[in-house]
Amino acid sequence: xxxxxxxxxxxxxxxxxxxxxxxxxxxxxxxxxxxxxxxxxxxxxxxxxxxxxxxxxxxxxxxxxxxxxxxxxxxxxxxxxxxxxxxxxxxxxxxxxxxxxxxxxxxxxxxxxxxxxxxxxxxxxxxxxxxxxxxxxxxxxxxxxxxxxxxxxxxxxxxxxxxxxxxxxxxxxxxxxxxxxxxxxxxxxxxxxxxxxxxxxxxxxxxxxxxxxxxxxxxxxxxxxxxxxxxxxxxxxxxxxxxxxxxxxxxxxxxxxxxxxxxxxxxxxxxxxxxxxxxxxxxxxxxxxxxxxxxxxxxxxxxxxxxxxxxxxxxxxxxxxxxxxxxxxxxxxxxxxxxxxxxxxxxxxxxxxxxxxxxxxxxxxxxxxxxxxxxxxxxxxxxxxxxxxxxxxxxxxxxx
Numbered sequence: 001x002x003x004x005x006x007x008x009x010x011x012x013x014x015x016x017x018x019x020x021x022x023x024x025x026x027x028x029x030x031x032x033x034x035x036x037x038x039x040x041x042x043x044x045x046x047x048x049x050x051x052x053x054x055x056x057x058x059x060x061x062x063x064x065x066x067x068x069x070x071x072x073x074x075x076x077x078x079x080x081x082x083x084x085x086x087x088x089x090x091x092x093x094x095x096x097x098x099x100x101x102x103x104x105x106x107x108x109x110x111x112x113x114x115x116x117x118x119x120x121x122x123x124x125x126x127x128x129x130x131x132x133x134x135x136x137x138x139x140x141x142x143x144x145x146x147x148x149x150x151x152x153x154x155x156x157x158x159x160x161x162x163x164x165x166x167x168x169x170x171x172x173x174x175x176x177x178x179x180x181x182x183x184x185x186x187x188x189x190x191x192x193x194x195x196x197x198x199x200x201x202x203x204x205x206x207x208x209x210x211x212x213x214x215x216x217x218x219x220x221x222x223x224x225x226x227x228x229x230x231x232x233x234x235x236x237x238x239x240x241x242x243x244x245x246x247x248x249x250x251x252x253x254x255x256x257x258x259x260x261x262x263x264x265x266x267x268x269x270x271x272x273x274x275x276x277x278x279x280x281x282x283x284x285x286x287x288x289x290x291x292x293x294x295x296x297x298x299x300x301x302x303x304x305x306x307x308x309x310x311x312x313x314x315x316x317x318x319x320x321x322x323x324x325x326x327x328x329x330x331x332x333x334x335x336x337x338x339x340x341x342x343x344x345x346x347x348x349x350x351x352x353x354x355x356x357x358x359x360x361x362x363x364x365x366x367x368x369x370x371x372x373x374x375x376x377x378x379x380x381x382x383x384x385x386x387x388x389x390x391x392x393x394x395x396x397x398x399x400x
Contacts, residue, residue: 004019004020004022004025004028004042004043004044005017005018005019005042005043005044006018006019006020006028006032006039006040006041006042006043007039007040007041007042008032008037008038008039008040009037009038009040010036010037010038011036015040016037016092017092018092018093018096019093019096020032020096025039025042028042031096031099031100031103034086034099034102034103035086035087035095035096035098035099036086036087036095055120055121056091056093056094056097056120056121057091058150058153058154058157059154060089060091060094061121061150062147062150062151062154063089064085064089064094064098065143065146065147065150066143066147067081067084067085067088068081068082068085068143069140069143069144069147071084071085072139072140072143073140078105078111078139079102079105079106082098082101082102082105083102085098086098086099086102094121097118097121100114100117100118101114101115101118104117110131110134111130111134111139112127112128112130112131112134115127115130123291124288124291125271125275125288125289125291125292126146128275128280128284128288129142129145129146129274129275129278129280130142130146132275132278132279132280133278135279136278136279138278141278142278145274145277145278146274149270149271149274152270152350152354153267156263156266156267156354156357162361162365166365166368166369167368167372170368170369170372171372174372174375174376174379177376177379178214178379179214179218179221181211181379181380181383182210182211182214182215183211183214183215183218185383186207186208186211186383186387187211187215189387190208190211200390201386201389201390203382203385203386203389204386204387204389204390206386207382207383207386207387240296243296244296244297244300247295247296247297247298248297250295251264251295251297251298255364258360259357259360259361259364261326262353262356262357262360263353263357264293264294264295264298265325265326265329265349265353266349266350266353266354266357267292267293267350268289268292268293268298269329269346269347269349269350269353270346270347270350271285271288271289271292272285272286272289272346273342273343273344273346273347273350274343275288275289276342276343276346277343282309282315283306283309283310286302286305286306286309287306289302290302290303297324298324301322301324301325304318304321304322305318305319305322306318308321314337315333315337315342316330316333316334316337319333328349328352329349332345332346332348332349333345333346
């Protein structure tokens with residue numbers, strides 16, 4: 001199969017571009033017909049168009065699984081449900097993926113096998129849950145679990161972004177003010193200060209040196225916020241050990257570290273609970289949940305947990321031996337094992353940390369505003385003191 005970049009029109013005559021796997025142009029035309037599109041022209045993609053072929057957005061996935069759950073619960077056959085969703089999806093990439101699912105299922109594959117061919121849309125957790133639903137005959141319940149999980153992840157992502165949004169906005173304003181002071185205002189006062197003929201105080205010399213640095217190297221200061229993340233990403237990608245150390249440092253950092261750890265643990269517990277409640281084995285739950293953590297330090301601890309379980313230890317002992325998981329997690333796991341309600345215990349962990357994260361974010365946001373105000377006040381006070389200090393010296397020497 002080859003990846004084709006094509007141009008097509010729908011029933012209303014609206015033109016669209018996209019990417020699609022196909023054996024040849026005729027196969028491509030037939031695939032697009034199933035999606036309600038008529039092919040105009042196509043060429044084999046050389047890789048440049050692939051840059052536009054990103055992951056499917058979470059809101060689209062929520063809509064997909066929600067509607068799939070509603071349709072299958074109402075007794076609509078799976079292929080008809082997928083065909084309806086293919087015709088109603090706005091994202092042309094997702095329409096192509098759903099069309100591919102239909103074709104794979106018509107070819108004899110299960111839904112989980114068909115989804116596994118599209119990792120950009122369906123992660124390993126979703127595929128494993130779908131497989132469990134197929135084996136147990138509880139697909140509508142699994143679709144509901146995935147929908148609720150995606151909604152929860154979307155809410156958690158929103159909380160995470162809210163941590164950074166306000167500091168980023170205030171920080172941008174502070175940087176803009178600093179650039180204005182150092183590049184425009186202070187140089188305007190430079191001639192006046194030097195023309196006084198007085199000995200320039202230390203704080204004023206420091207201000208003038210800082211202003212000169214901003215004037216001479218403003219382009220480097222602007223490029224630094226862009227260059228640093230790119231360099232950091234390259235360095236982290238160069239070595240797993242560096243990535244592990246950095247991820248561990250994030251968990252141990254002040255203020256952000258505890259919140260990040262709670263977000264990861266809440267996400268892990270929620271995913272583990274859904275998978276375990278769907279009948280997936282503990283080892284498979286841990287193996288798939290480690291992908292959700294998105295933190296190498298946590299992932300390696302979960303690898304240690306799996307090895308401990310394989311060696312014969314129970315779940316609680318295995319988690320406790322890593323030293324990575326807080327007492328609350330260990331206690332709830334112990335209760336879950338003892339009562340046979342591990343999924344409920346994990347949902348309790350997720351609920352507790354979810355609530356705790358929201359409270360922590362509110363507290364941090366309350367702390368940020370006065371902290372930023374103090375920093376900005378200190379900066380303006382330093383500029384004013386450095387400028388007015390020589391003037392006060394001259395006034396003090398005037399003889400009346």
